[in-house]
Amino acid sequence: MTSTSTERKYYLPEGLPAPAPHIDDLGKEFWDGTREHELRVQFCESCQEFQWGPEWICYRCHSFDTLTYRTVEPRGTIFSWERVWYPTHPALQMGVPYLVALVELPHAGNIRMVGNLLGDPEQEVVIGSAVDAVFEDHDDSDPQYTLVHWRTV
Amino acid sequence: MADTKRTIRGKVAIAGIGETTYYKRGQAPDPEFKLVLEAVIRASEDAGIDPREIDGFASFSNDRNSPERIATALGIPEYRFSNMFWGGGGGGGSGAIANAVAAVAAGYSDVAVAYRGLAQGQFGRFGQGPRVNTVPGDGAFTVPYGVMSPAQTFAMRTRRFMHEHGARQEALRAISLASYRHAQFNPRAVMYGRELDAEAYDNSRWIVEPFHLFDCCMENDGAAALIVVSAERARDLKQKPAYVLAAAQGSAFRQGAAAHNAPDYATSNFKTLVPHLYDMAGVGPKDVDVLQSYENFTGGVLMSMVEHGFCAPDEVNEFFTLENFSAPDGKLPLNTSGGNLAECYMHGLELITEAVRQIRGTSTCQVPRVDISMVTSGPMVQPVSDLILANEPS
């Protein structure tokens, strides 16, 4: 039998690298937001459009100054997915199989986020299914961080 | 001045190819740099050119073996051109040739070599996740979720394409089976003598769905090199020239967006190149006699072939069959040396040496009457590149 996430503290076994913003702090607002269980996505106040992943400039209007972060509802739909069987990191040896979902956020300009799909790793996954975000706090990690997973509604 | 079309079409040819023995990962008896020297010398000998004549160097994927060291080691009196194609993986295979071709066409170089060496035992492996405590930048959005290897990165693009177009697993399987079939005729192939049938494919373990083990490229040690000269010079050399009809490289709108946010997602990223490629070559997909299509993963070949116009997206289940892809008389013989899946993972440079052999008539799976021999390099990465070779310069 494969172990399931329910027997573990986190969905994936511990020992994977913690997320960090770019060395120039690009993306810091997003990761700060996850600590407060919020999804914050780049938004250009001039274009009134979302942009993701983070960048220093708005690709539409080339403004540096009108890019802010907007908190969006933590829900979406499954755009694609994969089930990983081969562990490519020592920490994942006991963690396979696991599910990864690519989630589209229609209410946020159809930007996408990668996260794990919670529940039985051998469940049937249906593209287009509605999912809600689940914030997974890693408070005992140094640095502390929070991952954004997804669960079918 | 008249509005002349800028093109390299027919001006340049591949005159020599050289390869080391291909080894399983970590099993090369020699260091990587020595392998590269061996490939360069073999390519020169094949062309009938003294390696001291090489005055141009092109490579890709951050190859560790610098032109300076090669030129010094070979006592090359002067070199005039060096170039590294940006981007990882195999996206720069045809691109390195294209850059060597451009250098020769522009007069920067008279004899250019495109090369790639890999000794993953001596250096680190590809496809492995980082061993660090934090992951910054774009990787922060994927690595902590267990998405860190190329297979894990590209499986989701492939899954989306299969969803949008109803492509079945059998379409991926046909690509893998064709490579293994062709490798059985190729003594250079690492998988020579290792047959694969549909049942063995179906029963092989998943790496990451929808990729079975046999959907994934191998990891190998070795080196390959190709000598590029002007079409005029090539005609006076030892081998039948493989004329370059067209080359193209590039990437589409925001394909580099982090966390899988490329707006056009279910793509191998060739859509913007293809019109330039065929326009420069003056040929279309129907004219292609044999195709070498880079297989990091079979899903990339699936999308590449669709984007190059070999079949419509919704016809892949009918078109992607072992019969259609088999040399000598399939509709479109594919990866006729065994390619990255079954010959050797030389980052796709071995696909280009095979495309040259098909022009010369010396492939171990030779297709009869090859006028046009094509290579696609690096699906799903940014940038990607293409090459069209012909047995006549125009």
Ligand SMILES: [Zn+2]
């Ligand atoms: Zn803007």
